[in-house]
Amino acid sequence: MLQVTSINKSFHGKEVIKGIDLSIQKGEVVVIIGPSGSGKSTFLRMMNALEFPTEGDVLLEGESILYRTVGNKKVPRKEKELSKFRAEVGMVFQGFHLFAHKTVLENIIEGPMRVRKVSKETAILEAERLLQKVGLADKRDQYPHALSGGQQQRIAIARALAMKPKILLFDEPTSALDPELVGEVLLVMKELANEGMTMAVVTHEMGFAREVGDRIIFIDQGVIVQDEPAHLFFHINNNNDRIKRFLNTISRNVV
Amino acid sequence: MQEIWSNIVLFSPRLLEGTLITIQLTAISLIFSLIIGLAVALGKITHNKTINRICNFYISIVRGTPLLVQLLYVYFVFPDIGISLTAFQAAIVALSINESAYLAETFRAGIKSIPKGQMEAAQAIGMDYSLAMRRIILPQAIRNVIPAIGNSAIVLIKNSSLAAVITVTELMHNGNLLAASTYQNIQIFTMVAIVYWVLHYPLSLFVDYLEKRGAAHHVTSNQH
Ligand SMILES: Nc1ncnc2c1ncn2[C@@H]1O[C@H](COP(=O)(O)OP(=O)(O)OP(=O)(O)O)[C@@H](O)[C@H]1O
Ligand SMILES: [Mg+2]
Numbered sequence: 382m383l384q385v386t387s388i389n390k391s392f393h394g395k396e397v398i399k400g401i402d403l404s405i406q407k408g409e410v411v412v413i414i415g416p417s418g419s420g421k422s423t424f425l426r427m428m429n430a431l432e433f434p435t436e437g438d439v440l441l442e443g444e445s446i447l448y449r450t451v452g453n454k455k456v457p458r459k460e461k462e463l464s465k466f467r468a469e470v471g472m473v474f475q476g477f478h479l480f481a482h483k484t485v486l487e488n489i490i491e492g493p494m495r496v497r498k499v500s501k502e503t504a505i506l507e508a509e510r511l512l513q514k515v516g517l518a519d520k521r522d523q524y525p526h527a528l529s530g531g532q533q534q535r536i537a538i539a540r541a542l543a544m545k546p547k548i549l550l551f552d553e554p555t556s557a558l559d560p561e562l563v564g565e566v567l568l569v570m571k572e573l574a575n576e577g578m579t580m581a582v583v584t585h586e587m588g589f590a591r592e593v594g595d596r597i598i599f600i601d602q603g604v605i606v607q608d609e610p611a612h613l614f615f616h617i618n619n620n621n622d623r624i625k626r627f628l629n630t631i632s633r634n635v636v
Numbered sequence: 637m638q639e640i641w642s643n644i645v646l647f648s649p650r651l652l653e654g655t656l657i658t659i660q661l662t663a664i665s666l667i668f669s670l671i672i673g674l675a676v677a678l679g680k681i682t683h684n685k686t687i688n689r690i691c692n693f694y695i696s697i698v699r700g701t702p703l704l705v706q707l708l709y710v711y712f713v714f715p716d717i718g719i720s721l722t723a724f725q726a727a728i729v730a731l732s733i734n735e736s737a738y739l740a741e742t743f744r745a746g747i748k749s750i751p752k753g754q755m756e757a758a759q760a761i762g763m764d765y766s767l768a769m770r771r772i773i774l775p776q777a778i779r780n781v782i783p784a785i786g787n788s789a790i791v792l793i794k795n796s797s798l799a800a801v802i803t804v805t806e807l808m809h810n811g812n813l814l815a816a817s818t819y820q821n822i823q824i825f826t827m828v829a830i831v832y833w834v835l836h837y838p839l840s841l842f843v844d845y846l847e848k849r850g851a852a853h854h855v856t857s858n859q860h
Contacts, residue, residue, distance in 0.1 A: 429760060431756055431759060431760065460764050460765055461764050463764075464759065464762050464763060464764040465762065467759055467760060467761070467762045468761065468762025469762075470760075471760070471761075472757075472760040474753060474756070474757065474760075476751075476753050477753075478751070478753035478754060478756065478757035479757070480754065480757065480758070480772055481754070481776060482772075482775050482776045482779065491761070491771065491772075492761035492762060492763070495763065495767060495771060496761060496762040496763060496767075497762075537757075540757075540761065541760070541761070543761075544761055544762065
């Protein structure tokens, strides 16, 4: 489904991602964990070209989302082409980023109407179905600032789903939420996973990782330290020092 | 007292004619300056270095020279390079250009004030830069800068009085002519000042209202 091949990223000469390979299968839920500043967000953002890698490539269903082949040279894609791929890759942000001047419904139908050119009626029908799904049908005509963080994040998920993406990326979707609102967002994500949605999730929620994740990837200092099926990760890899330390810090913070 | 009243009646038609021209000058220049200002603001924030430089240069020139010089320049120099304008047209051009430089900064600040996440969220659902700008960023940015645009309109009303020097028959010019022919300086210039004040007043109320409402809105939207 999505492949990342020997990807590197530097900001102003400082190497943040140092050669990562990753292949995500259709229907797979890949959970990405790692310490703060290890490059998780940067890595995730390269999967929908919000960040352009310094080296390496990202393939969606075998096709490069970053480069076009002209003759036998690789040419960086133009903005319009990048946008075409971004429409296929949904993203949910830590800070929700709902469009502040639009109602909940308008937030959800914006992409289908303006990007997919779906008719307004069809877009609204689909949006209402999605609102039902995330349990917020009654918030249809509210503005984002009137909603709780958990509600905003569920709307953001609905907005991403409305594009019918091939894969959904989540960057710490519950980190900005009050603890009592985390559950409602994770529940929606769990449902999506059960329905077979392909997902890459950066999170510190180990319960979610264990329960929903097919694979756990541990990133530290811009490289993948471990890449294991979920059930193995939490047993075997506890003998890796860095991971052990990280898991300890996390569980201390949660308790 | 009698005389004051009869003078008011006597001067009013000329001053009203001038007032109409002043309103036209202000309104037309405002519209042009909004369009140019927005274009220059977008040019300033685009990633193209050449366009950035051109826009910065434009703003620097316009803000670094007096409006009076710009008016005279357009009126007297443009004909030499083959562009002849009526006094009214020249005033529109100069006032529009002048105000556009200030509005460009206003728009730029308005766009910059929109959180980066809005653009990224728009791009994440497949919008390209220009669509995201039009649908997501500008509507929010413009809403935020409407009070500032109101202030620009007030400045424009007053600045339009300078068009008198290139013989545009606006309020100031007509007042001047009347004063020169009747020597009723006190009365005429007082009337002129009052008319400018009256013109600015509704705008000023409008700006106050928007600023109050904007402040209230900001508080609520910051609560989450
Ligand atoms: N646009 C940028 N310009 C410069 N440096 C950046 C930029 N984005 C990220 N970095 C740097 O890259 C490194 C990795 O950042 P990144 O946000 O990917 O980490 P992270 O693993 O997501 O951390 P966190 O858990 O805090 O979200 C950090 O040192 C950060 O300062
Ligand atoms: Mg991050």
